[in-house]
Every structure is written in structure tokens, then in C-alpha cells.
Amino acid sequence: MAALQKAIAENFLVALKEQGDLETAKIEKIMNVLENGKRSKADDFVAIFKAPDGEEVE
Helix, strand or coil, X not given: CCHHHHHHHHHHHHHHHHHCCCCHHHHHHXXXXXXXXXXXXXXXXXXXXXXXXXXXXX
């Protein structure tokens, strides 16, 4: 990940943690997607945020 992209991702993840609205496990999954060295895909994020079967997203 380029230096600028890495800095933006780090600031984004810090803001998510400070806000406290998102589960730590999801933040860690986001971090893994951003740091895996590959281009992130929308499907990666959909898998993190999708509701479990039978539940609705609020």
C-alpha cells in the first residue's frame, strides 16, 4: 500500500475505533482487507458488513 493510502487507512481505522459504534472484530477485518497487499474489492467489505441470515441491517 502506498504511503498516502496507508496513512489514510490508519486514520480511518483510528476514527472507527474512537467512535465506538463498530465491533472490534469488524474493525480488525477491515484492517486485514486494507493491509493484505491486494486491491480491495467491494465484495470484501460486503462480507464484513452483511447481516447474518434472517437479520436486517439497521
